[in-house]
Amino acid sequence: MRKYWDNPMNVSAGVLVRAGAPMPDHVMIGSIQIAPATVLAPMAGVTDTVFRRFIRNLGGCGLIMTEFTSADGVLRAKDQKAKRYLHFYEDEHPISAQLFGSDPRVMADAARMVEDLGFDLVDLNLGCPAKKVVKCNGGSGLLRDLPAIGKIFEAVRAAIKIPFTVKFRAGWDDENIVCVELAKMAEDCGLCAVALHARTREQGYSGAARWEWITAIKQAVKIPVIGNGDIRTPQDACSIVAQTGCDAVMIGRTAPANPWIFRQIEQYTASGRYEEPAEADRYQMIRTYFQMLIEEELPDAVGKMKQFASWFTHGVPGGAGLRKAIYESKSAPEILARVEEFFEQRLHPALLVITG
8 A cells, every 4th residue: 555644744834832732642442542642533424444544644643433334234244335434454543433323232233343343442423413313313313312322332332342432412402411421321331431522413513512511521430531522723622621621632524624633733732833734735635635535446536526625725825716627527537637737837837838
């Protein structure tokens, strides 16, 4: 497998911030050491093997997670989507597989299969707010039935030896906040860590994350607590640790827009300074990710490129024109050619042959 991650950043573009950032350098989840104490959140349509390796190789991310995967799909031998979601390479360790479902037996069997595949951890999704997941009593839909969650906790914990964790929201809505009770139940059932996205299911991704709910969980349990929600900068990562006492941070939507966020947090923690990517870094980043997609031969490579184009080119002068060219392209090689043409013209205008 080719190594794409030699991606030196422009040191002169460093951003000076205060030193003494309170980020922990590692966290133990069961027997697995996560260092640094940062986690790439599971994101549907985003955290496939290409993006996970891409983030891992940029540096600074301690744990990566799969897209959330149906436990029922894992058990169906012909479910190609589930197989694709659970495909990973050796350089992705440590890696956690996130499952969703509502049947304790099915969840336990799927977790056992995940363990046999070589994953380091298994995570239960109790946070997805999507209607099609919730209506099947999966994701955050289960937050309305704590006894059912308890049965899943017990069944999965009895089925596997590797660390078992859960990611959840604070509750169904503001009138039904269950996060502290759920965290205590997770600890009592032998789970190794909990991660809270500090919003309710009703909020979706709107409004502000309520970090005080993370504080409440941290004060209620002894197992590691991972904080998630509104972490957009290295300063935010350190602020959530300082304010809540959480043991690690999980970053979701910021990562596709700023894949360097994990390395920036690591730099900030070590020196009080972090580097902003120059335009040449952004060009190399986009080209690298798109090349990896092409080489992986994913069936939806063109769609992925178009999806990520809006994130990767955000803030790039003239980016709207590049996005238009990408959206109008018909193949992955054509998209990559448009990217190279755009940035070469911007970075090396003197090399252009001008004819008149």
